[in-house]
Amino acid sequence: MIAADNSKIKILVGKPGLDGHDVGAKVVVRALMDAGFEVVYTGLRKTPSEIIEQAMKEEVDVIGLSSLAGSHIHFCTKLKGLIDQYGLKDKLWLIGGCVPKPDHAELKRIGLDGIFPNGSKLEDIVDFIKENA
């Protein structure tokens, strides 16, 4: 039943920047697929414009980023500019990975809807998307 509902939601999981840690991103992709969502994974080392380009081409509802090398504020700021420019404000925007608490307020201010730092449960990510997308 759940799968049937979720299949209408399309999610892009992106890896911005040079960060090579993709264990978590791939785990989340699998969890979202198992929950029935349609998922597109960008692969490593994408620039903000490449991520936005793919999100528009694939017409996704959700943009999820994975960041473990500390450059999340830098990339989210860049992405924010592109999101505004291309009118993608209606997309649900999430980030996960090594995203420490002191940065959460700034990320919320930039426009992130959901923050899932290390230690987050997969089902919490699934539920958040189900409720908000």
Added chain:
Amino acid sequence: MSSPELKKVVNESGIEIQPLYNEQSVEDSGGIEFIGEPGEYPFTRGIHRDMYRKRPWTMRQYAGFGNPVDTNQRFKFLIDNGQTGLNVAFDLPTQTGLDSDDLRAEGEVGRVGMAVDSLRDFEIAFDGIDLEKITVSLTINGSAAILIAMYLAMAEKRGYDIDKLRGTAQNDILKEFIGRGTWIFPVDASVKLVGDTIEYCAHNAPKYSPVSVCGYHIRESGCNPAEEMAYAFVIAKAYAHEVMKRGLDVDEFSGRLSYNFNIFGNLFEQVAKFRAGRSLWAKIVKEDLQAKDPKSMWLRMIAGGGGGGLTFEQPELNIVRGAYYALISALGGTQTMALCSYDEAYTIPTEYSTRISLRTMQMLTHEMGLTDTVDPMAGSYYMETLTNQMRSKMEETMAEVDAEGGIVEMVRDGRVQAKVSKQAYQMQLDIDSGAFPKVGVNCFRIDEEEEKEVEFHAYNTKDAELQVDSLNKIRASRDNDAVAKALSQLKADAKADVNVMPAIMEAVKAYATVGEMTDAMVEVFGRYQEPIRF
């Protein structure tokens, strides 16, 4: 065997654990044929006869951040605190072959490691450090050929005899495609480059270890401990075949191959992994690769506390985990040890946290008697049985890889990446459900408000600006005709499919940059396209 009321226990590698072991268990698992004496084939008990009694393991905390000036200070701090080797962390632009002023490097210069653009940066980073006393390990892969050349050129400039220079580069590109992700060139060109470095070092820097084959990151990416060793061995064999097809004899290089393994999880399983792995690698080198020199059969390794075992929750517990991991590493007979520090689930370690890691290792050598006697776990029925069983598991995985067409093929089409990422997913499901217990994470949790905040390593954008300034100064002051000539030679050699190391050495000495040399090779080799496969 066990009583029906006892819960079944199976370790991560898939071996069922009995509540009691005896002489019969050892016999049933294959006996003691593969134990032997330390320092003798098949080296189960250690690669040296006297092991730590003669020389304790090298302590080599991973360090590097900001620009070479910052990193040089951290190196000296660690050496002043009793560290006996260096393990250099490079920033992501350096690791992926970009200069610090490249647009794609924006926001990442000096962030997770030291920024390096030219030989000048190596001169600064290692200034005042005695390269004979302190051996240096470079954690570099995609751009390893360039950074090895920089290290050799820097040492040569300072008057060291390259013939006798020791040191290590990680330079294991096949595992970068599986985990860690700092690849640059396509798979075949990448393996060729590893071959070039091994061949060049065998002829020019015979004491230098050009490759440290890493099970470590494949384990972090999801595989189990037995598979960690098995994948490392099939990868090492792929590099060995690459240079042997060029006519190099196995005894000319195998003694300088080294390994990097991970430690987290079950203590006994990890110790057995190292003992089993040593004898299996020795057998592979002797029987499959036909080596004659016993040194070629040594499984020399750095084995360290893995980041994958540390937790975001109750981070101070990671200090305790690190202590157990160090104990496992010592019981496993490592040559070099490094520990992830307790704050590494959050940030790159501070001086405070990295010193705790160093002191953890020093406690083992100075207080706990871990250097007194060789292979203290030997002779335990459990340990010997498990060692035999772990070896069989590793052999099974190696045979599976062969049956699937070999590791290079499996990496090329993304099969092995998909396999380990599926395992990582299953592990996360088991952690989420509590089926795989993790203290502080899915059991014995504390309230969020009680969680201690860790101190963050501050990223200083000023360091990145200084790095770009110094890069511009180098570009303005060097002989640019010599650089252009060296780069065109590098391209020509890459095209002609000859060893590119001599051309890289020349370019490095002319102060060509990491980005310029990488671009020259990308023109010929192309770039890796990641297969997306689930």
